[in-house]
Amino acid sequence: xxxxxxxxALGSAQxxxxxxxxxxxxxxxxxxxxxxxxxxLTVLVLFRATPAVxxxxxxxxxxxxxxxxxxxxxxDLTVGNVDRLKTYVRAGTLDAVLVRPLPALPQLxxxxxxxxxxxxxxxxxxxxxxxxxxxxxxxxPGRVLLVVVTPVAAAVFFxxxxxxxxxxxxxxxxxxxxxxxxxxxxxxxxxYPISVYGGWFRNLFAYALGFGFVAYQPALALLGRADPxxxxxxxxxxxxxxxxxxxxxxxAVWRTGIRHYRxxxx
Amino acid sequence: xxxxxxxxKDFTVRVKAGRFRRRKRTVAAVDGVSLTIERGEMxxxxxxxxxxxxTTLKMLTGxxxxxxxxxxxxxxxxxPQRTRLALRIGVVFGQRSQLWWDLxxxxxxxxxRHIYRVPAAEHxxxxxxxxxxxxxxxxxxxxxxxxxxxxxxxxxLTAALLxxxxxxxxxxPTIGLDVVSKQAVRSFLAELGATGDVTLVLTTHDLADIERxxxxxxxxxxxxxxxxxxxxxxxARYGSxxxxxxDLEQPLPSGFALPGAVLTNVTANGHxxxxxxxxxxxxxxxxxxxxxxxxxxxxxxxxxxxxxxxRLYADR
Numbered sequence: 001x002x003x004x005x006x007x008x009a010l011g012s013a014q015x016x017x018x019x020x021x022x023x024x025x026x027x028x029x030x031x032x033x034x035x036x037x038x039x040x041l042t043v044l045v046l047f048r049a050t051p052a053v054x055x056x057x058x059x060x061x062x063x064x065x066x067x068x069x070x071x072x073x074x075x076d077l078t079v080g081n082v083d084r085l086k087t088y089v090r091a092g093t094l095d096a097v098l099v100r101p102l103p104a105l106p107q108l109x110x111x112x113x114x115x116x117x118x119x120x121x122x123x124x125x126x127x128x129x130x131x132x133x134x135x136x137x138x139x140x141p142g143r144v145l146l147v148v149v150t151p152v153a154a155a156v157f158f159x160x161x162x163x164x165x166x167x168x169x170x171x172x173x174x175x176x177x178x179x180x181x182x183x184x185x186x187x188x189x190x191x192y193p194i195s196v197y198g199g200w201f202r203n204l205f206a207y208a209l210g211f212g213f214v215a216y217q218p219a220l221a222l223l224g225r226a227d228p229x230x231x232x233x234x235x236x237x238x239x240x241x242x243x244x245x246x247x248x249x250x251x252a253v254w255r256t257g258i259r260h261y262r263x264x265x266x
Numbered sequence: 267x268x269x270x271x272x273x274x275k276d277f278t279v280r281v282k283a284g285r286f287r288r289r290k291r292t293v294a295a296v297d298g299v300s301l302t303i304e305r306g307e308m309x310x311x312x313x314x315x316x317x318x319x320x321t322t323l324k325m326l327t328g329x330x331x332x333x334x335x336x337x338x339x340x341x342x343x344x345x346p347q348r349t350r351l352a353l354r355i356g357v358v359f360g361q362r363s364q365l366w367w368d369l370x371x372x373x374x375x376x377x378x379r380h381i382y383r384v385p386a387a388e389h390x391x392x393x394x395x396x397x398x399x400x401x402x403x404x405x406x407x408x409x410x411x412x413x414x415x416x417x418x419x420x421x422x423l424t425a426a427l428l429x430x431x432x433x434x435x436x437x438x439p440t441i442g443l444d445v446v447s448k449q450a451v452r453s454f455l456a457e458l459g460a461t462g463d464v465t466l467v468l469t470t471h472d473l474a475d476i477e478r479x480x481x482x483x484x485x486x487x488x489x490x491x492x493x494x495x496x497x498x499x500x501x502a503r504y505g506s507x508x509x510x511x512x513d514l515e516q517p518l519p520s521g522f523a524l525p526g527a528v529l530t531n532v533t534a535n536g537h538x539x540x541x542x543x544x545x546x547x548x549x550x551x552x553x554x555x556x557x558x559x560x561x562x563x564x565x566x567x568x569x570x571x572x573x574x575x576x577r578l579y580a581d582r
Contacts, residue, residue, distance in 0.1 A: 009380035101352035
């Protein structure tokens, strides 16, 4: 209870700090929507050239994009700024975080809560809503549950990827943008039906790393389509499990990483 | 209150060896330190740059994981019990801020009250005390980024004390401060230490901090404790020398020697000579000098701790 109050206080302090530079806050708030809009536009443009991609129509593909970008935007808002960890590690400013009576990760997330990314979430969920409405889903209780749970599971999954890639900085201070290959790269991967990707690449990202369960498999289950790649229908309901697995791995890596933190000379 | 037993911290550094190759080398930043600090003690921790002072402090506060050895603070293991320990200690890093850059001090303090879960009344009482002792009132509503270093440091001290810590760790608390701010910080800490409730561990390069505040002095070099005791014990152990400065009526004859003393300096065309007294008394030295050369004026200087420490560092 006391901890919760502490987190609320930290979050609202960050909000006050961010809004103390009002003009740049507004510019960033709206500027940020642009990025998400382009992700969706890319898919739309692709379908101008061809009526079907990987065996999926525009409407069906929009559902995949919607699930992916709603989940990603949610993760980016809440966990995305963990990638600033590398600056904290490099400058040694993580020290100040570690001497406070709260776990380090929630503190870091709240200290840097990128309020300016809030509109992206709104946009992501709007795309999802439009896509769901356009697809005439045959609603069953299971599918209602699925459409609610999937964006959350996707957010947990992407959040774990954010934490994992940020943790690299504990071992390797100049990890630079390597992590982005998996965060932003992962989002791009999940925005398309995975049937468009080639053999080993698809096996690695979709199944071994779990990106296929973020949006593609749940979308199939919502649409009631058989998987052209042969996975059974219940595979669409695996996304929470995959997300929990990813979160457990991320938490373990984070904890190990913190013990490798070297701070700086003074 | 604080116990360290054979505490060790190794860092692996990669040294350039050729264009792409790097050789790994292990450096012991803290090399087998064993110390016990009792409740209410005020301990000054000194040593040259890179001696391992900050590293030790970071292991005591749970920031760094020791490579080996035992460490306990307030009966807790710093790294595994970090968040519990944090409620009972206060930390001030002279070179890093604990405060919120864009928020006024007042809001930072309020935020810390929530983070440390301090009852409002206790918090208010401690803040009131710090406000009067550290003169915070004139800048309490200024965003931290606009504070001067001296003002910020007073804010940092307050921030570290609002939850009533049992141990206060200060890493170079007076670094970069002007004389007045240094004095303010020192007298505040002296007052805090006088109550006997707070154990104080501070690292510093400014020995005046130690002379003013600490009964006990720990000198660390290359990760090892080279001295642990009072300042007097340090002087005795390293044979601190008093100096005799003599203004002479005529230039000092060349080749002049004073038994048991070393001539360290001759200035003013030979009219001023400085001797370090090693194995002689001041009276004997003065007598011998006056007998040899007409002397206009004399002064005897007590050993300076800066000197002792400079010699200590140079010896390694």
